[in-house]
Amino acid sequence: xxMMHPSDYYQFDDLLTSEEQAVRMKVRECMEKEIAPIMTQYxxxxxxxxxxxxxxxxxxxxxxxxxxxxxxxxxxxxxxxSVAEVARVDGSCSTFLLVHSSLAMLTIALCGSEAxxxxxxxxxxxxxxxxxxxxxxxxxxxxxxxxxxxxxxVEGGWILEGQKRWIGNSTFADVLVIxxxxxxxxxxxxxxxxxDAPGLTATKIENKIGLRMVQNGxxxxxxxxxxxxxxxxxxxxxxxxxxxxxxxxxxVAWQPxxxxxxxxxxxxxxxxxxxxxxxxxxxxxxxxxxLVQMLGNVQAMVLVGWRLCKLYESGKMTPGQASLAKAxxxxxxxxxxxxxxxxxxxxxxLADFLVAKAFCDxxxxxxxxxxxxxxxxxxxxxxxxxxxxKPAS
Ligand code: FAD
Numbered sequence: 432x433x434m435m436h437p438s439d440y441y442q443f444d445d446l447l448t449s450e451e452q453a454v455r456m457k458v459r460e461c462m463e464k465e466i467a468p469i470m471t472q473y474x475x476x477x478x479x480x481x482x483x484x485x486x487x488x489x490x491x492x493x494x495x496x497x498x499x500x501x502x503x504x505x506x507x508x509x510x511x512x513s514v515a516e517v518a519r520v521d522g523s524c525s526t527f528l529l530v531h532s533s534l535a536m537l538t539i540a541l542c543g544s545e546a547x548x549x550x551x552x553x554x555x556x557x558x559x560x561x562x563x564x565x566x567x568x569x570x571x572x573x574x575x576x577x578x579x580x581x582x583x584x585v586e587g588g589w590i591l592e593g594q595k596r597w598i599g600n601s602t603f604a605d606v607l608v609i610x611x612x613x614x615x616x617x618x619x620x621x622x623x624x625x626x627d628a629p630g631l632t633a634t635k636i637e638n639k640i641g642l643r644m645v646q647n648g649x650x651x652x653x654x655x656x657x658x659x660x661x662x663x664x665x666x667x668x669x670x671x672x673x674x675x676x677x678x679x680x681x682x683v684a685w686q687p688x689x690x691x692x693x694x695x696x697x698x699x700x701x702x703x704x705x706x707x708x709x710x711x712x713x714x715x716x717x718x719x720x721x722l723v724q725m726l727g728n729v730q731a732m733v734l735v736g737w738r739l740c741k742l743y744e745s746g747k748m749t750p751g752q753a754s755l756a757k758a759x760x761x762x763x764x765x766x767x768x769x770x771x772x773x774x775x776x777x778x779x780x781l782a783d784f785l786v787a788k789a790f791c792d793x794x795x796x797x798x799x800x801x802x803x804x805x806x807x808x809x810x811x812x813x814x815x816x817x818x819x820x821k822p823a824s
Pocket of ligand 1: 808
């Protein structure tokens with residue numbers, strides 16, 4: 432079976448429609464042939480490989496589930512499996528796409544006006560223009576709803592003033608979705624800022640130990656003018672931002688799944704090929720135990736991710752369910768990949784053997800889109816009816 436990799440132990444493909452299988456195959460082939468050979472080199476240099484963007488664009492996965500406006504209109508499972516197949520080969524590449532597609536494009540699709548959707552989405556879907564999504568600030572990470580960047584009404588538009596931190600793709604994005612506090616109503620609003628807006632600068636954050644290829648930036652907004660037509664009419668409070676996050680967390684939950692699949696497949700092959708004490712590494716009980724533990728984790732993660740997609744499709748998914756899946760897959764993937772790192776011995780610390788790179792890439796994934804703890808508290812609030820984000824005073 433062409434689709435069968437050792438990590439597909441419970442034959443996940445049988446759960447997919449033929450369209451979803453085709454997307455999976457198309458993404459897998461492109462990632463393995465075109466992208467895998469160059470990723471380590473760019474990861475090491477901490478540079479973004481702009482020349483692969485047309486290859487990713489040709490896959491027609493940017494825009495994911497969005498229908499119309501030149502977007503692919505994939506099923507949520509199809510979109511999720513495309514994220515996993517990209518992440519299977521490279522975490523940075525999948526993060527680049529997620530920020531662009533599941534955060535920025537989705538915000539425009541869910542909260543934008545008809546005119547904004549027509550103006551921005553077609554070119555973003557083709558990756559002719561690139562987007563970023565700016566919520567986090569230097570002093571407001573987990574506590575993002577308290578953000579301090581302000582939007583003040585002036586004739587014909589708004590003046591944005593403040594700072595953003597960690598924003599992926601921001602150093603080269605053409606379109607920046609920025610969240611700011613309306614100076615009059617005190618509510619969170621959303622704005623589309625263009626790359627060349629006077630007063631806007633984005634500086635690359637250096638020395639990351641994970642997702643090194645992704646260009647994360649510190650954004651400075653100094654009296655940046657945004658016209659009325661570029662305010663997102665559907666973002667009127669932090670709740671609207673949370674709605675986007677709940678959907679994009681479905682996609683983010685699939686990144687650790689894809690990364691774990693890639694690592695398991697690599698380890699499975701490696702243990703059969705390398706010999707010590709006159710036998711393949713795969714023949715030792717301790718190694719088999721680690722391999723089987725990894726495999727069990729991957730199967731459970733895939734099934735949780737798949738069920739989450741089905742709940743979403745039937746309109747029943749809750750934010751707590753999405754948060755639990757994101758927190759749980761990123762934590763299980765950390766365990767899985769660290770076992771893989773052990774199994775490769777010394778080669779487990781070389782980026783060239785995939786596993787060490789995956790090990791590092793999982794660290795920011797564990798932390799972004801809500802840390803493990805914050806997503807735990809989102810689910811905790813949902814199942815108990817009691818919010819515990821703020822310490823008791
Ligand atoms: P903090 O909020 O300072 O948290 C530190 C620790 O305290 C964590 O362990 C956290 O879980 C814990 N903690 C905080 N509050 C509580 C609480 N109430 N209860 C229990 N524990 C708590 N943001 C964007 O807007 N756009 C992006 O594109 C983007 N990309 C990113 C890419 C990378 C590589 C990274 C690292 C981050 C990115 N982020 C982005 C920001 C990311 O979402 C934040 O880092 C994240 O929300 C955590 O915020 P913080 O780093 O300020 O940590």
